[in-house]
Amino acid sequence: MKRPRRMFGLLALLIVLAMIAAACSDSSDDTTTTTGGDETATTSGGEETTTTAAMSGEGFTFGMILVGPENDHGWSQAHFEAGKYIEELTGATMISLDTVNPADRPETSVEQVVDDMIEQGASLIFATSDDMKDGIEAAAAAHPDVPMIWSSGDSAWAEGDGYRPDLPNLGNIMGKMIYGKMFAGCAAALTSETGKIAYLGPLINDETLRLVNSVYLGARYCWEGAGNDPAELGLEVNWIGFWFNIPGVTLDPTEVTNAFYDGGADVVISGIDTTEALVVAGQRAAAGEDVWAIPFDFVGGCSEAPEVCLGVPYFNWGPSYLGVVESILAGDYTTEFQWLGPDWSDINNPDTSMIGWVAGDALTDDASATVDTLITGLGDGSINLFVGPLTFQDGTPYLADGEVATDAQIWYTKQLLEGVEGASSAG
Amino acid sequence: MGLATHDIRKHFGTIRANDGISFTIESGSLHGILGENGAGKSTLMKILSGFYEADSGEVDLDGETLDLRSPADAIKVGIGMLHQDPLVFLPFTVLDNFVLGSPGPQRLDRSDARAELERVSGELGFRFDSERLARDLTVGERQQLEITRLMWLGAKVLIFDEPTTGISATQRDQLFLTLRSLAENGLIVLFVSHKLEEVEELCDSVTVIRQGKVVFEAAMPITSEVLVEKMFGKVFVEEDRDPAPFGAPVLELSRVTIEEGTTHIEDLSLSCAAGEVVGLAGLEGSGQRTLLRACAGLLAPSSGLLSVDGNNLNKASYRDHLAAGVHYLPAGRLEEGLVEGISIAEHLVLTSEDTGFFINWDAADEAARQEIDDYSIKGRPSSPAEALSGGNQQRLLLAMIPDEVRLLLLEHPTRGLDVGSAAYVWQRLLERRSDGTSIVFSSADLDELLRYSDRIVVFFAGDVFAMRNVGETDGEELGHLIGGKVRG
């Protein structure tokens, strides 16, 4: 996702026409982010990609299709930097095209972009958004000899609902952001003085529901660990309706965040592409309130208001993408569905870990140490939060006592957990 | 010593608003500037006060030639103007208004300013609460504030443009006292008006302007008969009339009340028979347009009965009026009559009775050529309306009147036309009259009113002031009536 810069740009142009002024400037650093889908889940220790002396990829070309601007400080930039990482380590060449979406490039389809990239010599294509599903599946069918990766998709997952056995060249990679969200929930619970945490949600789907549930599980674990009564922990979700603010269409994330704080919440965790939650927290803290926020997606996410930032969970696509390139170069590539967790030995290792967590300035050392304990426990398997008994909001059982969730049970989440306040479905 | 102008000229497009105006006014005099609407007096005053720059000519004050490029220039040399609506900032206090527009970049201390306000207003005999909001002042008090401010700025010439509009009789009397004392103190006071009565009462001398030229200058008193004649020019003589026989009544108004803005036509009963011509006289905005619009169906009477050929049209729409044979020709030919960018042929297609979906352009051009011949329009079928002169636009509008019309409502049908075009327009209109169409028209031209009307309705201040059969009145009386004065 990304903001439909072009449409608003045209409107603005119309409005300003009369003012015959300066030439248009490129607004490419209007921050936007992009999340196509995110990830998460427990289990599956995940195949870690090992990077040691990468093999030479001189002469190898791959295509990178981004949904938002390549410098969006978020989802798309994370992918773009993964491509740069591969170029650096292997000498391969990246052809990238950003803002591939119906708002910014209404006349361009993913299939056309893939055709162009292959024509230019690309022998591997990354399509890096949930939005590109139909396009990349059509392109994969049209070019059965070219391996492609659809990030955040489930088309290569034999147990998945969207399995496409007829597309043997299309693989999937996703990160288990469920862990990142558990860390965020834990940090929030340890910091909150009111026991009320809020989640600024985008739109409702399986992915976003599982992330909210992960926040809740992480928060409850640390809340109880600190000796509190779980009944006194509140997690409230409000969905704005899209990945970012569209005036008149979505709820205004700034207003939603303010309403959270006005309602007694003191930590807001952002699930949207943009940074309103952190900005509002910074403003209110400057006015003397004790409030905090947790941004999303991007390793540098805290920079807009570090003094109220408890930390940020982020994606690191480099190692997994590099693994694909290397296996193609080595001739042993097989199409697979990869849902990768962090490198538990060092979750912030840029060469090995898919998911990272940077503690923020506002997180106390004690709390940070507790989060680290959670990380260690999840890493060595001594802690598993997706384990029963867990019940959905409507009272139906999710996991029986002692039952450990499968990846499929986590990926295809249809409801919020009991204890979370907010809508599980639109309307 | 005094104010003098030499050969001031100013034109707007083809209209010569000031066509070589020269006059001299001595210091210490209270001087009236008279003229009908559109005579050019407002333009002249705006030139004197720096709002307009003259095309040529010069203005001298106390023997020095002035270079007036803006109102600020005029105030600097001592010429100040009070507009009909005093230029007062309503949300501000009296003191703020006083200080605003004070000369020079230096900021004035508020207490100094208050002292100045009190001193100057005291000299003039005014009293202000300096902290009151301007919006709470009456129009008369706002005038006083403006006078005070201009005097403080060192005005030597004060121009009053229709200053008695919208103020009470008491305020008017007080204003007149002020004006006299200003003149007695050596100022030049220019009093611009079309109200004969006030000029007679107040002024020492008078200049009459007509069609952009000075036609008369004299010291008062002058009889109003003379002034009327000077203002309106040669007045018509009975022998020029050529009436047609009347038929049955077409337009009938019975105790009709019409309200629009400040216009309030009360309880008017009037009828206009087939072949009859009713003229509407009065200063611009006195209610003539309102009456015409009501007859055309553009404005519903609030009470009374309005009918055409016996059909009640009280609540009928404009299009119903059209269907009933009413045709309205407003004054703004390009604003309300014709469409810019649309050709003569297209205009005639728009008003033709053919209703086919596709237009046969060959036939349309041919028809247009015929009308162009018929009405002596100077233009081609493809000429856009705005390329035509005023007279040719009016001819086109005449050509667009449907054949079957019962009632023609015309607003200033010959305004801005040269004598030939005006005569031609009336020739065509009178042909309609002979066919049994009744005509109601408004005009500012007494000669036109007296020459073509069978009856004249005089409007003053938003209501019908008098009605006269044409044989029973003359230009002099009409001139008085238009100014709101009954002769005798």
Next chain:
Amino acid sequence: MRVAAPTLVALSVALAFGVVLLILAGAPPFEALWLLVLGSFGSASKMAATLLAWSPLLLASAGLVITFSAGLWNIGVEGQIVVGAIVATWVARSLPGPVWVILPATIIAGAIGGLIWALLAGVLKTYGGVHEIFGGLGLDFVAAGLVVYLVLGPWQRTGQASTSGTNIFREEAWMPEFETFGTAWPVIPVALGLVSVFAVWLLLRGTRFGLRLKAVGRNPQSSFLLGIPTNRYMLGAFAIGGALAGIAGTVQVTAFHHKLVPAISGGYGFLGILVVLLAGFSAVWIAPIALFFVAISVGSTQLDLRLGLDSAFGGVFQGIIVLFVMIGGAWSASRGSFSQAVREEP
């Protein structure tokens, strides 16, 4: 032709300006311009892509010529495309049957959707006194909200709701393409676009309805006094403009995306307004100008792919063209020729 002269001058200046920008961006300017051409017309598939993007822009622009003729700023055109797309999607998803049933049904559905949305703006203007710019803008937002709601709510795709849109339509609901020269040609969309442009030209040039519409647009006061029911004509203009915009929406869903996506309008409505302004409100010029605009959009992808230029370059270039043409227009209007030319065009 009169429109063409100042426009051509302005285009040349804009082109020169674009070359300077390219040099500043460190790109080889002539290679870049050549890539623009190759990227939009360099192969059969590129040509097909350009023509497919041209069609909705033509439809929207043709409708806008009508509303501009009636003196209306139909800013609501975006929403009309969206609602046309929504109604066409509804038909495509729910109507059974073969292509020859669904194709006309989706076209009519799109037209009806756009028409209704435009009439809302029209009624707000004529009976509610809401200026069509504000009414239209408001309705644009409502339509944008509606499409997001449908895509993420009732019409969410199988599996999970996603901003990637609804499920792909079954193939009977795709606008048929014609395969030849190794690619699929969007014959029907292009035909719809060209026919609508011709129809609009004919309507304004040769019919009583068109002439009255022009009169209403240029002077509603005079037109009313001449006996033209001005409100009805304005509503008529809205209806035609909205119906054409709605068909543009049908093309977007059934010929391009084959599903409904949140940004379904593609911005072709606002782009259409620019096209019509550049064309001097003339139906004759919108086809080439629209083609030029989409060629830049389609071709500029290559600048990005092959030269690594910023993705915004195509849009910046379009913006420069519009600005220069407008400046050129203002300049020659001040010399009295342009306004005349604008008026004279049918």
